[in-house]
Amino acid sequence: MRQRVFAWLLLLLSAGSLSIWHPTPQTNDGRNRESPTADAIDFTRDIAPILSANCYACHGPDARKGGLRLDQRDAATKKARSGAMAIVPGKPAESSLWRRITSSDESERMPPAKFGKTLTDRQKDLLKRWIAGGAEYQRHWAFVKPARPALPAVKNESWPHNPIDRFVLVKLEAAGLQPSPLADRVTLIRRLSLDLRGIPPSLDEVDAFMADRSVDAYPKLVERMLASPHFGEKMALSWLDLARYGDTSGYHMDSTRHLWLWRDWVINAFNQDMPFDQFTIEQLAGDLQPGTQSSRIASGFNRNTRFNEEGGVDPEEYVIRYTVDRTNTLGQIWLGLTLGCAECHSHKYDPISHKEYWQLSAFFSGITEPMLEGNSVHGKPLPPLLHVPSREQTDGLEEHRKNLAASEKVLLRELSRFTYVDPFADMPLPAEINEELAARSLRAWQEYARQDQTLPADVQAALMIDHARQRDAQKALLRTHYLRRVNEKCREGLAPFEAEVGEFSKKITQIEDAIPHTLVTVEMAQPRAAHTLIRGDFQQKGERVTRKVAALLGVAPDVTPDRLGLARWLVSADNPLTARVAVNRLWAQMFGHGIVRTLGDFGTQGDLPSHPELLDWLACEFKEPTTKNVKPWDVKHILRTIALSSTYQQASVYRAEAVKLDAHNRLLSFMPRHRLGAEELRDSALAISGLINPKIGGPSFMPYQPKDYYKFKNEDWPWTASAGEEQYRRGIYAFWRRTALHPMFVTLDAPSREECVVMRGKTNTPLQALVTLNDPTFVEAARVFAQKLLADGPKDIDARLAYAFRKATCRTPNADELTILRKRFEQHRARFAADADAASSMINAGQYPLDARLDAAEHAAWTALCNLLLNLDEVLTRE
Numbered sequence: 037m038r039q040r041v042f043a044w045l046l047l048l049l050s051a052g053s054l055s056i057w058h059p060t061p062q063t064n065d066g067r068n069r070e071s072p073t074a075d076a077i078d079f080t081r082d083i084a085p086i087l088s089a090n091c092y093a094c095h096g097p098d099a100r101k102g103g104l105r106l107d108q109r110d111a112a113t114k115k116a117r118s119g120a121m122a123i124v125p126g127k128p129a130e131s132s133l134w135r136r137i138t139s140s141d142e143s144e145r146m147p148p149a150k151f152g153k154t155l156t157d158r159q160k161d162l163l164k165r166w167i168a169g170g171a172e173y174q175r176h177w178a179f180v181k182p183a184r185p186a187l188p189a190v191k192n193e194s195w196p197h198n199p200i201d202r203f204v205l206v207k208l209e210a211a212g213l214q215p216s217p218l219a220d221r222v223t224l225i226r227r228l229s230l231d232l233r234g235i236p237p238s239l240d241e242v243d244a245f246m247a248d249r250s251v252d253a254y255p256k257l258v259e260r261m262l263a264s265p266h267f268g269e270k271m272a273l274s275w276l277d278l279a280r281y282g283d284t285s286g287y288h289m290d291s292t293r294h295l296w297l298w299r300d301w302v303i304n305a306f307n308q309d310m311p312f313d314q315f316t317i318e319q320l321a322g323d324l325q326p327g328t329q330s331s332r333i334a335s336g337f338n339r340n341t342r343f344n345e346e347g348g349v350d351p352e353e354y355v356i357r358y359t360v361d362r363t364n365t366l367g368q369i370w371l372g373l374t375l376g377c378a379e380c381h382s383h384k385y386d387p388i389s390h391k392e393y394w395q396l397s398a399f400f401s402g403i404t405e406p407m408l409e410g411n412s413v414h415g416k417p418l419p420p421l422l423h424v425p426s427r428e429q430t431d432g433l434e435e436h437r438k439n440l441a442a443s444e445k446v447l448l449r450e451l452s453r454f455t456y457v458d459p460f461a462d463m464p465l466p467a468e469i470n471e472e473l474a475a476r477s478l479r480a481w482q483e484y485a486r487q488d489q490t491l492p493a494d495v496q497a498a499l500m501i502d503h504a505r506q507r508d509a510q511k512a513l514l515r516t517h518y519l520r521r522v523n524e525k526c527r528e529g530l531a532p533f534e535a536e537v538g539e540f541s542k543k544i545t546q547i548e549d550a551i552p553h554t555l556v557t558v559e560m561a562q563p564r565a566a567h568t569l570i571r572g573d574f575q576q577k578g579e580r581v582t583r584k585v586a587a588l589l590g591v592a593p594d595v596t597p598d599r600l601g602l603a604r605w606l607v608s609a610d611n612p613l614t615a616r617v618a619v620n621r622l623w624a625q626m627f628g629h630g631i632v633r634t635l636g637d638f639g640t641q642g643d644l645p646s647h648p649e650l651l652d653w654l655a656c657e658f659k660e661p662t663t664k665n666v667k668p669w670d671v672k673h674i675l676r677t678i679a680l681s682s683t684y685q686q687a688s689v690y691r692a693e694a695v696k697l698d699a700h701n702r703l704l705s706f707m708p709r710h711r712l713g714a715e716e717l718r719d720s721a722l723a724i725s726g727l728i729n730p731k732i733g734g735p736s737f738m739p740y741q742p743k744d745y746y747k748f749k750n751e752d753w754p755w756t757a758s759a760g761e762e763q764y765r766r767g768i769y770a771f772w773r774r775t776a777l778h779p780m781f782v783t784l785d786a787p788s789r790e791e792c793v794v795m796r797g798k799t800n801t802p803l804q805a806l807v808t809l810n811d812p813t814f815v816e817a818a819r820v821f822a823q824k825l826l827a828d829g830p831k832d833i834d835a836r837l838a839y840a841f842r843k844a845t846c847r848t849p850n851a852d853e854l855t856i857l858r859k860r861f862e863q864h865r866a867r868f869a870a871d872a873d874a875a876s877s878m879i880n881a882g883q884y885p886l887d888a889r890l891d892a893a894e895h896a897a898w899t900a901l902c903n904l905l906l907n908l909d910e911v912l913t914r915e
Contacts, residue, residue: 077166079174081644086159088385088640090147097389098382106133107387109173125171128164137163177645178372178638179387179588181612182652184660199657200681203650207703213694216686216706221246222847223687223915225257227707228679230914231626232261234270234716234766235723242846258679262672265732266766268307271671273715273768274625275302277793278369279319279340280361282774283736286342286790290753290775291415293343297424297554298336299768300733305334312618312658312669313607316370321600323557332422335557338362338403338599342774342790345414355405355564356574363397365792370606371588372617372638380572386639388586394568395584399602402563420558425551432547440540447533451519454526478518479503485522492517552735559598588612607669613638615655619674623654624795626678628710628914636794646702688915711913713796714784715767721814721906722764724844725821727884729764736771737762739778740812740882746776763883783807808907815899816882818906822898823887834858837901844905860904865897 077083087106093099095106104122105111112123112133124130136146137155147153155163166172187199188206195215196202208215219227225245229237237245245257261267281299284290305315320338322331341361344354360379367375377383378393406418425433458478465480466473474484485491486499495517498510506514519526520534527534568578583597585605593610595601606614617638624630631651634642645651657663658674666673678684688707695701701708712720718739722728737758746753753776757763770778777788783803787793808814821840830836837857841849849857868875875896879886887895905911 077162077169079166079172080177082162083166084174084176084640085644086155086163090153090155092385092640093151096384097387098384109171113171123167123171126168128167131167134164134167176386176640177648178616178642179612181610182616182655184656185649185653188649195682197682197685198677198680199653200650200677201683203647203653204681204683204704207647208705211697211703213697213703213705215682215704216689216691218682218685219687219707219915224254224685226846227914228257228261230712230716230720232258232270232675232679233264233266234273235266235719235728236846238723239843239846254685255680258676261679262676265307266730268303268305269732269766269768271306272299272302273713274621275306276768277787277789277796278365279337280342280365280789280792281340282342282772282789284773284775285345285418286774287344287346288775289345289414290773291345293418293555294553295336295340295555296733296735296769297333297552298340301330301333301336303733303768306671309670309672311667312671314669316607316614317600317603320366320603320606321598324559324598324600329422329424332556333424333554336555338400338557339418339555341365343406343418345418350574351405353574356569358403358405359397359400360572361791362400362403363393366396366602366606368636368792368794370617371613372620372632372636372642373613374637374639374641379569383639385641387588391568391579391581392584392586394566394578395581396586396602398563398566398581398583399597399599401566401583402560402598404558404560417553418555420556421553422556423551423553425547429547429551433544436540436543436547440537440544443533443536443540447520447530447537448516450530450533451516451526454519454529456519456523456526475522475524478515478523481518481522482514609659615658616651619654619658620651621794622671622674623678626675626684627704628708636792707915709913709915710798711800714781714786715770717784717808717912718767718780718813720911721808721817722766724906724911725817725902726824727764727817727820728766729761731761731765734765734769736769737765738771739763739780740816741778745779757883759883780807780811780813805907808912809903812882814906815878815903816884818903819879819881819895819899820884821902821906822895823884823890825898825902826890826895827887833861837861840898840902840905844902844908845910847910857901861897861901864900865893868893868896868900 088096091106094101095104097105097107103116106122109123113121113125115121120132122131122133128134133146136144137160139145142149147155187202190196190202190205191209192205192214195205205215222242225237225242229235229241245253248256250256276299279302281295283292283296285293305318317325318327318331318334320335322333322335325331341358343358360376364376364379367373373386373388374383375388375393375396377385378388378390380390382389382391383393404420406420456478460477460479465477465483469480469484471484474481482499482503488496491499494513498506498514501510520530521527566581566583568581570576570578583595583602584592585595585602586592593605593608595605605611616632617635620630620632621635624635631645631647631654632638632643633646637643654674654677657677658670659668661668661670661673663673683704684707686704686707688709691706694705698705711717719728738755740757740763741755746755753773758765767781770781772778772789774788774790777786782788783801784807785797785799787796821843825836825840829839834854837854838849841847841853841857868878872892875892878896878899879890879892881899
């Protein structure tokens, strides 16, 4: 099967077509509901989704047409003024809900025809049987505190490696399915490396793993991946999407801003395995607790919101916009809720009122914002800022300041030896004072320079005081400045000493200008007043509100009214959502989709978990681990547990018989496959070619970009491709311009990060193939890949082809694949031997130095072959 797919792909690629793959089918609505038996109707699973999708818009938390509310049992079973009851428990025939949904009269039937929603016969039957059974309500599953479930019994006791496998296997067995066999070792190391580091393994790593036949070879591999410094880069990539990180401010001007120190803090936090509760608190409220410089950098999370720097904007409006953005982002990241629905009115589906939304947003009302009314700050730093010098910069400043102090001491000593007598010390000044006179007389200069705005502030202030009223210190200040900067004779004598002082001052200035700064959060002494805003309009203030969290548990908890209290509540034992939402994202990282597929919506309109008991077990294990020596909220512990499961180690071979029973592979009878993300596709090509720069952290770099890309915006926005090793850094460090994202990343489904993104889209388009085949980064990677093959690889063509294939895919090609590769290479070599211009164009892609010793046609042929390899399905996807 693999050979046939490989051959077909080579034929497509040789024709200049796109790379294709056969991904696991995706569900339309993400739901996976088993048909309930007559006595096993579950409100959360079967009834709530029907009511939520079809009824709550008019009869839910926010709308009660006809006085009817269906999301609460007491309200739904209450007798209306007419005497009718929507639901009469145990009696469908007497329930107006049943009568209205089955009515043949269009004017009476619900939902109304104008809404375009019609209940299916199955949905009607479920509602009827539910009412007949007593119409019991249950609280939405996500708002109930998770409890650690008992491990289920399974028939195949030999397959489970840890608790995860029991929860997966019990559902497979119930559905009549069997798990897939273990994936081969090459697939496992490549899968694990991509999932935990974001880059493929090196051949040395593959060889070492293949040679290790110990029983703990795979667990040791997992530990090496988790310990890699590149682990933090992989983890941070999705967090940057969530936190809406960018290198520009967004909106029209979209000027450069500096937050890369916060980005590096995130990478380091994951590498250091910072507990997720601390990770949360430091980002939301690092400025409100006794902490270090690191905590202040972490607080830059709140500053990731876009900032409007145009002149003439209303600052009050945009302060509200920033607050709304922070509130909605918090809801998506930690609560998995679409809080933004309640900005203008109470949430129509989830128990969050309009007032509760603005009470929650009030926690952000004290954040200092740099907006000045009517003024543009285009291109200027956006305070509050924190300057963060490196150790070298700190040491350099200390050394140069000591030298400067010593030099100034010598200069002042020489100055004290200079005898100066003011020619007008004992006589009146002339009526008219010119520059020449001021250069000879201190008194004349004081009159002449009084309006000089270029002078230092302290000198200028002293000049404004009448000579007779000046204090001794002010007189000394003016005299010193005059002799050093104005009096020509004295300046000539001090010139060598001034030069030395100036040199040290220059060095200090150069270091200070080079010190990076980052945006941080600072709480105002008196927070802005918070109000509900009618329909979300900042000009229509409703009642004043205080800081308070939503009563998702039925009763609003007592929370300290500041961001620190809010952050602590998010990771408290009483919050039912945060741990579930977090482990669900980690699961999605390892499997391509979450146990709850709607990663940012755990509300009533979101997906139901495919394995609810497993989700709760993971959430409990995250907060209160049972494994010895594992701390609470340990991200690596959850990832380790997933990676060591038999579920994760399954082969990814598509199983038609399994899909017949489980069309979307929600039960995980085989490992889902997916295409790599935008940055990972680029990183993979750089890693395979040997170009990748492994440097961790630092300012963002600028990848190659089409010439005049920004002309469509009628602006002169500078973009200079980074030179040298910086060009080959990982994609997480690429400069992220929000209003005009780099076209390569746009095409490969990366988000602009103007707002929080919980899950990137996954598309398959011809444009993507054109990028991976023709973008300068990918062509240069192929060229350097070929260059290194010719310089350091095997000399025999077949051996070189096999080596190149293995570098790209991690596995050895079979005989048929090798034959196809050889034939394709020979075609390329013949073509480029006959077309010197085409060969030259192919081997001159990018800035990496060209090896002039290589034959141009031979180099071009291998470049084309390597370009083909980098575009194989196996290379572009994670199996």
